[in-house]
Amino acid sequence: MNRFIIQGMKMIHSNYKSSPLPIGIEVFGVDLKRQLDQVTVERIKEDVTKHRLVVFRNQGVVDGHRQVEISKWFGEIDNVSYAKHPMSPNIDIFRVSNDPVQGCTGVGITGWHIDGTFRSEPYSHSIYHMVSVAKSGGDTMFIPLTQVVESFSPEQREFLNHVWMLSDRCSHLCHPLIYPHPLTGRPTMCFHQGMTSGFVRDYDPTSGKLDLLNEEENKSVISAIQSAIESVTVYSHKWLETGDFILSDNLAVGHRAGSIPSSVETAGLRILHRVTVAGKTSPCKNTLQKQDCCY
Numbered sequence: 001m002n003r004f005i006i007q008g009m010k011m012i013h014s015n016y017k018s019s020p021l022p023i024g025i026e027v028f029g030v031d032l033k034r035q036l037d038q039v040t041v042e043r044i045k046e047d048v049t050k051h052r053l054v055v056f057r058n059q060g061v062v063d064g065h066r067q068v069e070i071s072k073w074f075g076e077i078d079n080v081s082y083a084k085h086p087m088s089p090n091i092d093i094f095r096v097s098n099d100p101v102q103g104c105t106g107v108g109i110t111g112w113h114i115d116g117t118f119r120s121e122p123y124s125h126s127i128y129h130m131v132s133v134a135k136s137g138g139d140t141m142f143i144p145l146t147q148v149v150e151s152f153s154p155e156q157r158e159f160l161n162h163v164w165m166l167s168d169r170c171s172h173l174c175h176p177l178i179y180p181h182p183l184t185g186r187p188t189m190c191f192h193q194g195m196t197s198g199f200v201r202d203y204d205p206t207s208g209k210l211d212l213l214n215e216e217e218n219k220s221v222i223s224a225i226q227s228a229i230e231s232v233t234v235y236s237h238k239w240l241e242t243g244d245f246i247l248s249d250n251l252a253v254g255h256r257a258g259s260i261p262s263s264v265e266t267a268g269l270r271i272l273h274r275v276t277v278a279g280k281t282s283p284c285k286n287t288l289q290k291q292d293c294c295y
């Protein structure tokens with residue numbers, strides 16, 4: 001897309017191009033540090049929904065204020081109290097590092113997940129910017145959740161369609177494991193391999209009664225998810241020093257952090273800024289765009 005757009009007396013040039021990645025697209029011709037015309041913003045938002053992951057490279061350092069501003073294209077920001085660090089440039093920035101002086105450590109390494117499963121409405125989008133790139137390791141890996149669901153056998157799908165995940169956080173929320181994405185209707189998953197205390201059969205939000213799966217059933221759920229994940233394409237994003245910025249549809253892709261030596265001397269300093277956008281719906285088995293449907 002190469003076009004000129006006249007808005008009032010101002011002519012805006014947008015040179016928006018994209019190329020496919022194993023999951024998502026990389027977009028060229030956009031400087032995120034500058035204010036963008038509304039047509040370009042809408043195009044980016046459409047591409048995030050359509051492709052699930054939109055990567056921008058060579059952005060330099062995008063300051064915290066601008067990262068939050070970009071994140072607000074998708075909705076209100078949801079920051080959580082545990083995710084505060086004194087070195088964070090902004091209350092809405094979750095600053096992650098391999099150095100505890102610089103940011104919160106040990107984040108995202110407990111397994112594949114989406115962000116915010118401890119919320120009744122998990123985050124709709126996660127927005128990432130790497131401020132300091134490690135010399136080795138520290139990739140972020142993404143998987144397409146629709147493909148994970150579609151790789152279950154018919155028997156597994158029948159079983160898992162009745163399974164709900166139970167968050168291990170204080171809220172102990174219960175979410176359907178498989179449900180339609182609220183915007184696209186494609187089957188997706190609400191799951192967190194590191195923050196789940198168990199699984200429940202056919203949870204009824206009205207009664208709140210928990211019919212917990214037994215140990216053997218729990219194991220079969222965990223095993224089915226892991227096998228399905230191992231059968232789909234994984235996009236391992238190698239962060240570059242020149243400034244990478246990623247917009248992700250948090251409900252459509254799972255992710256996890258790749259390994260990185262904790263020693264800053266060995267691996268170099270890694271600092272990632274993440275912003276999360278408040279979800280608009282609870283994961284719901286059957287309904288698209290319906291607010292407050294399950295809780």
Ligand SMILES: [Fe+2]
Nearest residue numbers: 108114115255
């Ligand atoms: Fe995460």
